[in-house]
Amino acid sequence: MRKHTYMNIGMISFIVVAIVLSLVTFATLSYVTARDNYSLAKRYATHEQAYYALENQAYSELKHIKTILQTSTSENAALLSLKEHYTLNGHQLTITKSNSMTTFTLIVDIDYPHYTIHSSHTTPLKKWKKEESLHIL
Numbered sequence: 674m675r676k677h678t679y680m681n682i683g684m685i686s687f688i689v690v691a692i693v694l695s696l697v698t699f700a701t702l703s704y705v706t707a708r709d710n711y712s713l714a715k716r717y718a719t720h721e722q723a724y725y726a727l728e729n730q731a732y733s734e735l736k737h738i739k740t741i742l743q744t745s746t747s748e749n750a751a752l753l754s755l756k757e758h759y760t761l762n763g764h765q766l767t768i769t770k771s772n773s774m775t776t777f778t779l780i781v782d783i784d785y786p787h788y789t790i791h792s793s794h795t796t797p798l799k800k801w802k803k804e805e806s807l808h809i810l
Contacts, residue, residue, distance in 0.1 A: 720774060724795065727770045727777035731793075734768045738781065738788060748785035755783065765791065774798060 738755065745751035752761065759766050761783070768779040775798060780791040 723772055723774050724777070727772060727775065727795075728793075730770045731768045731777055731779045734770075735779065735781065735788070735790075738766065738783075742783070742786045742788060745786070751785050752783070771798065 737758070741754050741758075742751050745754055752764075755761055755766065759768070764783045766781045766783055768781065770777045776796045777793070778796070779793045782789045782791045
């Protein structure tokens with residue numbers, strides 16, 4: 674008579690349980706990573722939208738400056754008109770727009786009847802904070 678060993682059933686059950694546990698572990702890790710990446714992408718998208726909204730506001734001001742320069746009859750008339758709406762430092766004008774997250778600054782050189790963008794930069798209004806919302810093992 675043949676001896677029946679139940680070792681094979683136990684080994685197969687152990688392998689199935691190990692495979693299921695590894696699949697559940699990897700699925701959980703994938704879900705957590707995807708959720709954190711999604712929240713990070715949403716936060717970056719919010720900052721990008723805020724930046725481009727400020728940039729568009731500054732460039733609409735620049736369009737107004739261009740209109741003033743094109744419709745003025747002389748350099749003095751253009752500078753007087755610009756001084757009514759903006760603060761001039763010699764022939765340099767600064768446009769500053771800000772919201773709750775950042776400040777966008779556009780520095781423009783006026784050379785009647787044209788202008789040149791000297792520089793533009795952003796300044797964050799909130800202090801940088803270490804990112805600790807991503808769970809790293």
